[in-house]
Amino acid sequence: MSGAQDLSLLFEPRSVALIGASDRAGSIGGYALQNITEHSDFTGDLYLVNPRRTDIGGRTCWPSVAALPATPDLAMLAVPAPDVLPALQECAARGVRFAIVFTSGFGETGEEGKALEAQMREIVAQSGMRIYGPNCPGLTNVNRRLGLTFSPAFKLDLLAGPIGIATQGGGLGRCLLQAMQRGIGVGVWTSAGNEVDLEVSDFIHHMAGATGIEVIATLLEGVRDGARFLHAVRHAALQRKPVVALKIGRSEYGRRAAQSHTASIAGSAEVNSAVMRQMGVIEVDDIDELIDTAALLARARPGPAEKIAVFCSSGGTAALSADMIGSAGLELAEFQGRTRAELAGLLPSFASATNPVDTTGEIMRDLEAMTATLRAVVSDPAVGLVLYPIPLEYGPVTQVVAESVVRVQRETSKPIVAVWMSDRLGAGYDVLVDGGLMPFRSVGKAVKAIARWVAYGQWRLRADATAVPEPLQLSAPRGQALPDVSTEPLAKAWLAGHGIPMPAHRLARTLAEAQEAAAAMGWPVVAKVASADVLHKSDAGGVAVGLRNADELAQAWERIHHSVAAALPNARIQGLLIERMAPPGGVETLVGVHQDECFGPVLSVGLGGIHVEVLKDVSRRLLPIHLDDARDMLRELRGHAILRGVRGQPPRDTESLARTLVAVSDLVTAHHGAIAELEINPLWVGAQGQGVLALDALAIPSGDHAT
């Protein structure tokens, strides 16, 4: 099923049937009934279904869905596992649009449960009714004060807000909701458990279009369907709603645990991260970072180049915070002269009136002075965000500090990021929470969130300047088939035809042809065996380099034919590929495209030698890419300095390299679906102006991995 279906009636049904309604204390049906009748503002029609009761608490009970007086938009199933499938069938037959299945005892219990889930999917496929669950707590639409959930905690977590949360399991989702304690409001939460049909991606897509939701936070144990995920996050990007994601599966332990928990395939952590970065999805490392980053983005959207002010009344804390800002690669704002003069007038002479600002403790008891000082900093045009660490609870003094922060935050749209560093809470903390400041609890975590906020502003700038990326998997029609690329000459001819620069080369079937070709292109040359039967040319003795004249070429001709015949007696040899040697002193790079099983074609580039193999220094993108993306990819390499020119070497022709990456992207797009793998290794990169040269290349058509 496409994930792009309108889910509004799931989140805001006009009518709901509760199948398995109950007034038994502690039962799922009982909690669900209480949540919708006592703790929700639900004004639609509610139908209770329970064949063993005629009424519950004065409300009519119907014996079945079929017997209902009207068809509900949504059915919630709180019946025992054996009754779930019949009830779903009944709902589907009645034309119900959405069904939430709370009941557990399915896929999570083993093979039998998985078979039952397959039957649920069958119902979806045949009826079009969408299923949410099973084995899930349901969903919470806080902004409408609507609990379609049996969770007894629903009534405790009702602070509305602009954040939408999409999780798989329930525990971590509820953990995120409890950030409401810090004043972080959450508008919608979904937790679809075993996700037989509707899954995290569908909810991201829905939230991207939902009024009242401005930021989406998601926790992924695995991406079940890459296209659905890409579609969802792209939709969010187009709606200008940031998506913050925590993805389990960076280590082998995590991959195994996620798989055993939700049967998700974690995929390659490197590809996952590259895809998220490319699509503007903000990847975080921990649960608290997920909600913190989302909350910061909900408070204010970053511009393209935000700089930070540190404001503090403790010199050590100011120094520590500035240090962490620097280590995170962020920039401290340089105050204007006017700001510095204003601060100098407000602060004691030994305070720091530059960034980081250390007011010293002297003026901390003076609300007006603290407010004026902070206001001066926030008003400086160079400042995009203020980091305000509060190292300790000091009773009324800290309360003054907190009040000044709340006061200045009310006057400005620039975020003031307050950090309550102490384990002791107090009145000042409450002032911050009540004032909407959503205090962080550690400087390090605050700086991480700020770094992500700044990076999102940079991504947004790029997306606005060009476009939100649209990966091939979403957009591209199946392209042309590949020509015969089974030998190096054929692969090279094909690549050259698509704008990949090559050294002069010619397939020679006789020695005379070879010598003539070499003389025409200029010595020295390389000679390589041309045969679809020789995969590893060097291993078979099929390569000779640095041939300086006709004699050396003649010797090489003999030697190669002899070696290959000895190594692979059955290989059919077409001749030798004669190729002009690349000039000395180039840098070797490696460019490849492979099909990620989740996300489709991925382009990789790295420096040759140890960089890719030993140092794992690779930059990746989903295709297609634009020239700016290609330049970014090169800049992202840790070894980028080598391309800029180190140790007396000239700068490399990175522009030609970037253009070649785009040419590869165009080529793969034109043959979308037809290429299993493409590798140019090495791609020689000359000094600026010398261009690049594909020295060896290999292309494997789809469905043909064996050749």
Added chain:
Amino acid sequence: MSGAQDLSLLFEPRSVALIGASDRAGSIGGYALQNITEHSDFTGDLYLVNPRRTDIGGRTCWPSVAALPATPDLAMLAVPAPDVLPALQECAARGVRFAIVFTSGFGETGEEGKALEAQMREIVAQSGMRIYGPNCPGLTNVNRRLGLTFSPAFKLDLLAGPIGIATQGGGLGRCLLQAMQRGIGVGVWTSAGNEVDLEVSDFIHHMAGATGIEVIATLLEGVRDGARFLHAVRHAALQRKPVVALKIGRSEYGRRAAQSHTASIAGSAEVNSAVMRQMGVIEVDDIDELIDTAALLARARPGPAEKIAVFCSSGGTAALSADMIGSAGLELAEFQGRTRAELAGLLPSFASATNPVDTTGEIMRDLEAMTATLRAVVSDPAVGLVLYPIPLEYGPVTQVVAESVVRVQRETSKPIVAVWMSDRLGAGYDVLVDGGLMPFRSVGKAVKAIARWVAYGQWRLRADATAVPEPLQLSAPRGQALPDVSTEPLAKAWLAGHGIPMPAHRLARTLAEAQEAAAAMGWPVVAKVASADVLHKSDAGGVAVGLRNADELAQAWERIHHSVAAALPNARIQGLLIERMAPPGGVETLVGVHQDECFGPVLSVGLGGIHVEVLKDVSRRLLPIHLDDARDMLRELRGHAILRGVRGQPPRDTESLARTLVAVSDLVTAHHGAIAELEINPLWVGAQGQGVLALDALAIPSGDHAT
């Protein structure tokens, strides 16, 4: 002054004079008086000094220190800044041992204040009285319930415990103390402000010897005196007391801010970190990590190879936690069959009875079952520590969880690291705190602390097997002077004499000598100009490589003399150094020793080419080192795989390389104080069994940096 003086009477004075005693509300003298009389268990003699009063609250006031009936061990100064120096002089004259100066208005205010601090140091030098401060809150000896401080917060932070804290500024120190709210007890806290005399290192040294202190946490804006710091942390290591440190100054912003705050020189972050790692000091990245790591070490000491169990009742949280354990490079324990069987008997069939353990929510309400399950995990011999993330506050259910944790922790010395992930606290949280569990607040921070705990166990193993390192700066007498090493032949001869392997080489003064030498050592050879006046031989055309016979050598002889004469007409040329070429296919490394201005001689090793310059992949140690250290240094390199042999290359002779590092260490030790800089670049490393060869070397004697 040496930092090793006995400070017991500062921390536990038998008698104290409070100079500037007061009963004025809110005054420094008033608070200090209250703290010692009302909130401390001080049973010694207390003398109040205030010339304007005869008594305060019934206690006699003396007009001056000179007038006191006896000499106090300690004087606390709460007088205005202009009165501080006269009071200090009076104390020194009276024979007072220690003076705490609360008063501010000195070095932190500018040059005038710095001059006054110089006078304080003068008093210390002449009298032997030690000064603590000025511009500081004093110190807190919680384990003796003694507040030698004016801080009105003293009375709030009185949970005794095994952690000693040494900070410079007061704000962050108090922040650390407030971790008492989580049940983390702190025995002693020092915060000596401007540190004119006693400094952080002195307090670390003291705490290392102090009864009741088991772990030391310190926050450093800069290390003022490297030897004092090394002495202190070495003493702590010998006393088996871990030191956890947060050092400001990793980024340029931090270095600048720390310098403006406490006038500390931050030094090289890389050298600082290397020194700490070598000395077993556990470096952390944030304030909360400082106290968290110290608290974990205070709860239990790690063995040499601890493995982790993850225990949780939420599948997603278990998967996330396992993922983070893996990403941190930690190992999950593999349960014994008996443990797995026991868990299978206790848990529902769809729970995870392997590591990570997911009990599922089913049994969470059952205290006995939760206790038995956790007990089974803790009892597994493979488990060294249990990470127990609690994702949310769920009222009585979470309380049951917390009670089971506390119960099992009482039965075992293995630490159970509970993480209270929710922003909502509750009864379960209080149960954990009261039960001594010191809950963490984020999984990521818990995993970082665990990783440091495990690493400390590994360091301890090494220190126990060999010895706690004793850097040259602490121990070595000044060594022999350097011979004349002003030319490459002289430097090489000297190095060869100290066991650094060299290619065959000879200084030739005539072409005939050169040809004879080359023939004797075997072609091909390298020829290099030998002249104390030619620093950059290649730039002056003074090097020729790959000379294959007498003719080529003759041509090179002419060419080199000609080029050098053209480039440097005044250079006095001694001849050419003729050297056997290293065999092809080696790996080039770079070995250097430099004098760190804070810590003395530092040995660095890295791979040649881009590794050091571009990738900053360098391993460092204070000298001297042992063979095991040398092996560790090589293993620490990110590019270590290159030495192990990649891309079809054979493994390198890392043992010879390690032995050569030790030879360099011995050499520098023998000439301690005489070498400003030493560099072997490149040091060629052959395949296993081929050894290493110093191809070029440079030594600069101390005090002779200009040559």
